Amino acid sequence: xxxxxxxxxxxxxxxxxxxxxxxxxxxxxxxxxxxxxxxxxxxxxxxxxxxxxxxxxxxxxxxxxxxxxxxxxxxxxxxxxxxxxxxxxxxxxxxxxxxxxxxxxxxxxxxxxxxxxxxxxxxxxxxxxxxxxxxxxxxxxxxxxxxxxxxxxxxxxxxxxxxxxxxxxxxxxxxxxxxxxxxxxxxxxxxxxxxxxxxxxxxxxxxxxxxxxxxxxxxxxxxxxxxxxxxxxxxxxxxxxxxxxxxxxxxxxxxxxxxxxxxxxxxxxxxxxxxxxxxxxxxxxxxxxxxxxxxxxxxx
Amino acid sequence: xxxxxxxxxxxxxxxxxxxxxxxxxxxxxxxxxxxxxxxxxxxxxxxxxxxxxxxxxxxxxxxxxxxxxxxxxxxxxxxxxxxxxxxxxxxxxxxxxxxxxxxxxxxxxxxxxxxxxxxxxxxxxxxxxxxxxxxxxxxxxxxxxxxxxxxxxxxxxxxxxxxxxxxxxxxxxxxxxxxxxxxxxxxxxxxxxxxxxxxxxxxxxxxxxxxxxxxxxxxxxxxxxxxxxxxxxxxxxxxxxxxxxxxxxxxxxxxxxxxxxxxxxxxxxxxxxxxxxxxxxxxxxxxxxxxxxxxxxxxxxxxxxxxxxxxxxxxxxxxxxxxxxxxxxxxxxxxxxxxxxxxxxxxxxxxxxxxxxxxxxxxxxxxxxxxxxxxxxxxxxxxxxxxxxxxxxxxxxxxxxxxxxxxxxxxxxxxxxxxxxxxxxxxxxxxxxxxxxxxxxxxxxxxxxxxxxxxxxxxxxxxxxxxxxxxxxxxxxxxxxxxxxxxxxxxxxxxxxxxxxxxxxxxxxxxxxxxxxxxxxxxxxxxxxxxxxxxxxxxxxxxxxxxxxxxxxxxxxxxxxxxxxxxxxxxxxxxxxxxxxxxxxxxxxxxxxxxxxxxxxxxxxxxxxxxxxxxxxxxxxxxxxxxxxxxxxxxxxxxxxxxxxxxxxxxxxxxxxxxxxxxxxxxxxxxxxxxxxxxxxx
Numbered sequence: 001x002x003x004x005x006x007x008x009x010x011x012x013x014x015x016x017x018x019x020x021x022x023x024x025x026x027x028x029x030x031x032x033x034x035x036x037x038x039x040x041x042x043x044x045x046x047x048x049x050x051x052x053x054x055x056x057x058x059x060x061x062x063x064x065x066x067x068x069x070x071x072x073x074x075x076x077x078x079x080x081x082x083x084x085x086x087x088x089x090x091x092x093x094x095x096x097x098x099x100x101x102x103x104x105x106x107x108x109x110x111x112x113x114x115x116x117x118x119x120x121x122x123x124x125x126x127x128x129x130x131x132x133x134x135x136x137x138x139x140x141x142x143x144x145x146x147x148x149x150x151x152x153x154x155x156x157x158x159x160x161x162x163x164x165x166x167x168x169x170x171x172x173x174x175x176x177x178x179x180x181x182x183x184x185x186x187x188x189x190x191x192x193x194x195x196x197x198x199x200x201x202x203x204x205x206x207x208x209x210x211x212x213x214x215x216x217x218x219x220x221x222x223x224x225x226x227x228x229x230x231x232x233x234x235x236x237x238x239x240x241x242x243x244x245x246x247x248x249x250x251x252x253x254x255x256x257x258x259x260x261x262x263x264x265x266x267x268x269x270x271x272x273x274x275x276x277x278x279x280x281x282x283x284x285x286x287x288x289x290x291x292x293x294x295x296x297x298x299x300x
Numbered sequence: 301x302x303x304x305x306x307x308x309x310x311x312x313x314x315x316x317x318x319x320x321x322x323x324x325x326x327x328x329x330x331x332x333x334x335x336x337x338x339x340x341x342x343x344x345x346x347x348x349x350x351x352x353x354x355x356x357x358x359x360x361x362x363x364x365x366x367x368x369x370x371x372x373x374x375x376x377x378x379x380x381x382x383x384x385x386x387x388x389x390x391x392x393x394x395x396x397x398x399x400x401x402x403x404x405x406x407x408x409x410x411x412x413x414x415x416x417x418x419x420x421x422x423x424x425x426x427x428x429x430x431x432x433x434x435x436x437x438x439x440x441x442x443x444x445x446x447x448x449x450x451x452x453x454x455x456x457x458x459x460x461x462x463x464x465x466x467x468x469x470x471x472x473x474x475x476x477x478x479x480x481x482x483x484x485x486x487x488x489x490x491x492x493x494x495x496x497x498x499x500x501x502x503x504x505x506x507x508x509x510x511x512x513x514x515x516x517x518x519x520x521x522x523x524x525x526x527x528x529x530x531x532x533x534x535x536x537x538x539x540x541x542x543x544x545x546x547x548x549x550x551x552x553x554x555x556x557x558x559x560x561x562x563x564x565x566x567x568x569x570x571x572x573x574x575x576x577x578x579x580x581x582x583x584x585x586x587x588x589x590x591x592x593x594x595x596x597x598x599x600x601x602x603x604x605x606x607x608x609x610x611x612x613x614x615x616x617x618x619x620x621x622x623x624x625x626x627x628x629x630x631x632x633x634x635x636x637x638x639x640x641x642x643x644x645x646x647x648x649x650x651x652x653x654x655x656x657x658x659x660x661x662x663x664x665x666x667x668x669x670x671x672x673x674x675x676x677x678x679x680x681x682x683x684x685x686x687x688x689x690x691x692x693x694x695x696x697x698x699x700x701x702x703x704x705x706x707x708x709x710x711x712x713x714x715x716x717x718x719x720x721x722x723x724x725x726x727x728x729x730x731x732x733x734x735x736x737x738x739x740x741x742x743x744x745x746x747x748x749x750x751x752x753x754x755x756x757x758x759x760x761x762x763x764x765x766x767x768x769x770x771x772x773x774x775x776x777x778x779x780x781x782x783x784x785x786x787x788x789x790x791x792x793x794x795x796x797x798x799x800x801x802x803x804x805x806x807x808x809x810x811x812x813x814x815x816x817x818x819x820x821x822x823x824x825x826x827x828x829x830x831x832x833x834x835x836x837x838x839x840x841x842x843x844x845x846x847x848x849x850x851x852x853x854x855x856x857x858x859x860x861x862x863x864x865x866x867x868x869x870x871x872x873x874x875x876x877x878x879x880x881x882x883x884x885x886x887x888x889x890x891x892x893x894x895x896x897x898x899x900x901x902x903x904x905x906x907x908x909x910x911x912x913x914x915x916x917x918x919x920x921x922x923x924x925x926x927x928x929x930x931x932x933x934x935x936x937x938x939x940x941x942x943x944x945x946x947x948x949x950x951x952x953x954x955x956x957x958x959x960x961x962x963x964x965x966x967x968x969x970x971x972x973x974x975x976x977x978x979x980x981x982x
Binding site: 089092190192193221222225227231232233234235236237238240241242243244245248249252253256257260 | 330331332333334335336337338339340341342343
């Protein structure tokens with residue numbers, strides 16, 4: 001397994017960046033974004049396997065012919081499960097980027113953790129790849145934020161997810177086991193080198209009223225394909241080497257990249273979540289805000 | 301290393317450098333890390349495609365320009381060598397070019413070209429340096445030597461004549477060719493007269509003469525390794541093949557093979573039915589290894605098939621592939637000499653066969669001598685004979701005369717040695733068609749044959765002196781119409797008379813062969829005379845095999861068509877009036893199909909072994925007065941190189957103009973080849 005230090009670049013230090021991002025989003029009293037069992041009706045959503053059958057709206061079923069689940073505002077806490085992709089490709093930092101993709105993902109994750117902990121919700125961290133460290137169990141309180149920061153600061157990117165497809169399985173299995181009903185699961189990844197079936201497994205976590213959000217973090221070079229002329233491109237994971245004419249294939253590449261995001265978006269929409277598209281040059285506060293909005297049901 | 305070597309290396313660097321730079325420019329880009337590389341379609345870069353099509357052409361032009369510049373700059377050092385005519389006094393030159401077109405000239409020279417091609421190339425180079433007023437003659441040295449072009453100032457005709465010369469498998473006749481060339485120049489007014497001999501000198505000596513011989517091409521005289529099939533003929537069930545090798549090396553690891561050529565081969569009588577299916581064209585039916593030694597050798601093979609469709613060939617290769625294959629002549633016993641003589645009167649005192657039979661055997665020719673007890677009365681019995689010799693016949697019966705006349709019409713050659721019996725022919729018999737009417741055997745004081753009348757026999761013709769004849773047959777009163785006296789006694793009486801009958805011919809000699817009657821049979825001229833008769837018989841009746849260059853003569857009235865290895869051949873008409881005839885010279889080894897007056901026969905042309913076994917040699921400058929070397933002048937080619945350079949420069953300008961005029965290609969956006977489907981989350 002290849003390990004190297006994370007290129008934090010202009011995103012360091014994580015503590016300040018995360019606090020800055022979180023403060024930009026946090027606005028007054030926190031209202032739990034969880035929908036589920038409670039007293040105040042919170043709307044409908046499509047049924048997914050695993051939902052409590054008690055909340056199926058039979059009237060809506062008879063009227064629309066579709067299985068819909070009734071949602072309620074709840075007073076209970078909503079756990080935040082952060083799944084961070086720390087594979088080799090996330091260590092990429094292109095020309096003009098403020099930092100590596102993983103560094104940017106760490107800032108967003110830390111900011112989300114601060115917001116959740118400030119609202120009294122527990123935060124857990126799971127890893128895909130990285131230095132194979134143990135997942136951080138759901139914790140709340142000031143100490144929890146420090147532990148999340150420490151975990152994110154010390155992560156070393158590495159590993160070829162194509163050589164270790166079980167890494168995704170391990171991460172998602174932990175989420176499935178420990179995430180409680182109504183938890184918000186945020187996957188921070190470039191969504192590029194993940195093995196086949198990752199999307200299916202991630203979408204399967206949407207049972208028990210969990211909200212699934214994928215934050216696709218791309219480097220500006222990846223997002224714009226700013227190469228020119230004849231180039232030889234080598235992937236970070238796997239042994240893919242491509243000789244191509246950048247000007248000729250740019251549009252085709254961008255279309256395929258967007259196609260990937262669209263596919264994720266469509267699969268995650270039934271859970272109330274979606275894909276948040278981020279580039280490492282984007283202000284982290286904007287990305288965090290989009291994630292929060294998505295978690296509240298505002299759409300990604 | 302010399303200065304020229306360093307210079308050449310430097311030029312090489314200049315030529316190679318742009319190419320290396322081009323390759324470096326076209327080398328693949330350094331790989332760049334890009335995690336989503338698998339989402340990027342593969343596409344041939346447009347720039348690389350252009351560089352393949354256009355830069356390569358430009359590069360080639362520039363490299364050629366560098367080379368041309370280097371050659372141009374090196375003109376004081378570098379010149380092309382060509383054969384040219386040096387003029388001692390600046391005046392016109394009379395030139396007789398002798399080109400050796402014999403078989404040995406078909407061998408490959410060290411340069412890879414055949415000696416013949418080198419010789420023709422040299423002759424053309426010489427012609428290229430002639431100018432108006434020069435006279436040129438062309439002579440071929442393949443036996444017999446012959447004139448292709450008499451001395452002429454029409455240089456275009458000379459070039460045309462050179463273009464018409466073809467290789468042949470003839471023997472070499474250098475001496476006669478040089479003499480012919482000298483005779484052509486002899487009467488010319490030019491002061492500067494030269495004979496240029498383009499030959500390998502694998503022949504006889506060069507006769508001395510007033511006009512010097514110039515042998516410029518030393519490459520022609522380099523020895524070669526060559527083995528040849530000289531001749532092949534079938535005898536009964538066996539095929540006898542005569543071979544010749546110039547060196548032992550040429551025979552190393554090689555075999556003689558008998559191969560079926562056209563499916564005409566038939567199973568031999570004992571193998572009929574058993575191997576009949578094996579006679580397919582191209583199939584090797586017998587083979588035998590060659591002895592690894594130079595010189596002549598004869599191999600005998602016993603193939604399962606016989607017939608006219610067999611070729612003898614040598615396996616492997618050597619420097620002369622033209623003589624590695626020859627057709628197998630059909631059974632030579634089918635062509636023979638019938639001898640009708642009385643052993644009692646024409647026999648030798650020492651016993652054995654008659655004098656005529658022994659003389660024919662002594663000639664060493666490939667003949668089958670058939671003694672005849674009586675003259676056949678059926679023409680069919682004579683068909684297998686090429687010639688018929690009658691020694692002192694006592695008349696010819698009417699039936700035999702009829703069959704003889706019919707046989708002569710078909711091209712037979714009959715010779716009658718007329719002796720004492722000719723005076724007392726039996727009742728009802730005559731000596732027609734040799735002579736007409738009665739003959740008289742007379743005692744004579746003349747004892748010699750006029751040597752002037754036998755000059756056509758060559759040197760042996762003068763040997764008919766002091767023949768001590770006990771008598772002679774008086775022929776002058778019995779000559780048939782149209783008869784021609786070919787030799788006379790010293791008193792003017794006919795000694796030898798020729799009379800054409802149909803396609804055939806008869807000869808009447810006024811002496812018998814018996815040594816008891818004269819010393820005729822003891823003279824060298826007697827064998828020469830027999831050889832002459834044999835040649836006549838071979839020419840007329842269709843010899844089974846002749847050497848390349850031997851003419852075949854046909855009566856002028858005959859309709860003749862010949863098809864040989866080079867396709868349909870033209871038959872040449874010779875002479876006028878009663879002496880007219882048709883002639884054809886087969887000068888390439890192979891099988892010839894002759895259709896004469898509707899009758900088809902096959903004749904075979906073979907080579908002379910001397911063409912293989914005689915080594916090329918350097919001329920003896922002291923005795924033969926042949927000048928060699930020192931004649932290859934050097935020709936300045938800077939003008940041609942400069943023109944070539946200008947053409948290259950113009951080519952580059954045109955190419956650049958075309959490239960500028962051509963609209964730039966747009967980036968291809970739609971022709972991106974498909975790659976794998978994007979992984980949606982993998």
